[in-house]
Amino acid sequence: MSAPILELVGLRKSYGAQEVLRGVDLRVRPAELVCVIGPSGSGKSTMLRCCNRLEEPTAGQVVVDGQDITRPDTDINRVRQSVGMVFQHFNLYPHLSALENVTLALRRVQKKDRAQAEAIAREALGQVGLAHKADAYPAQLSGGQQQRVGIARGIALQPKVMLFDEPTSALDPELVDEVLRVMRSLRDGGMTMLVVTHEMAFAHAVADRVVFMDGGVVAEQGTPADVFENPKEARTRSFIGRYM
Numbered sequence: 001m002s003a004p005i006l007e008l009v010g011l012r013k014s015y016g017a018q019e020v021l022r023g024v025d026l027r028v029r030p031a032e033l034v035c036v037i038g039p040s041g042s043g044k045s046t047m048l049r050c051c052n053r054l055e056e057p058t059a060g061q062v063v064v065d066g067q068d069i070t071r072p073d074t075d076i077n078r079v080r081q082s083v084g085m086v087f088q089h090f091n092l093y094p095h096l097s098a099l100e101n102v103t104l105a106l107r108r109v110q111k112k113d114r115a116q117a118e119a120i121a122r123e124a125l126g127q128v129g130l131a132h133k134a135d136a137y138p139a140q141l142s143g144g145q146q147q148r149v150g151i152a153r154g155i156a157l158q159p160k161v162m163l164f165d166e167p168t169s170a171l172d173p174e175l176v177d178e179v180l181r182v183m184r185s186l187r188d189g190g191m192t193m194l195v196v197t198h199e200m201a202f203a204h205a206v207a208d209r210v211v212f213m214d215g216g217v218v219a220e221q222g223t224p225a226d227v228f229e230n231p232k233e234a235r236t237r238s239f240i241g242r243y244m
């Protein structure tokens, strides 16, 4: 098996006296799409945010392409470029066009000139089906389109892995599919993805592996068929039973 692109080893995170992650071990291999499911408060977002150091882990390692990014000498800017993130609430800049939202990090962080940045951004917008909306502002876009801009912003940096934190949870139901379709096409293009989601049908149909988190640990993981059709743990069964 190929070496993981992203590996969490004994990852722990506490907020004060509350231990939110209690030793998470997880591997994502090249071109794998891993879906993380689990109850609210189980630590899914915290786990993702530790993967690009939006949160500082209390203990354990986050290894990206062989490099432990929890080391104090790590260049956070480089981490943020190699680990892309898509948020539930899009987090676009309202005063910038779709194109400008995507070019921002290319220019500021990757120091591309305007022409280069725009060429890359237009290609990324094309990949999410929004080439024709380059000049639109977020308020002129539907939620689904805004989230696709969020995805374009991530992939434009050519990250080694993309993290998604409930990317469709803030969307009206009729807008969910266009975002899931884009995610599916990214995975078909070989993108390595770690996706926190409540879209069980998507996880079932598209994930290579499903990870069930509960109480700050990985309680169970396996193929979608293992986890959805034949869960070993009672708490997995009970969680999945609520959706299926």
Ligand code: ADP
Binding pocket: 015, 020, 038, 039, 040, 041, 042, 043, 044, 045, 046, 047
């Ligand atoms: P999930 O994404 O699975 O719903 P989270 O990772 O958001 O879970 O949260 C796990 C727990 O950590 C929750 O109890 C939450 O209240 C707590 N938590 C998350 N972020 C913070 C924070 N910045 N400060 C204090 N507690 C937090």
Ligand code: MG
Binding pocket: 044, 045, 046
């Ligand atoms: Mg969350």
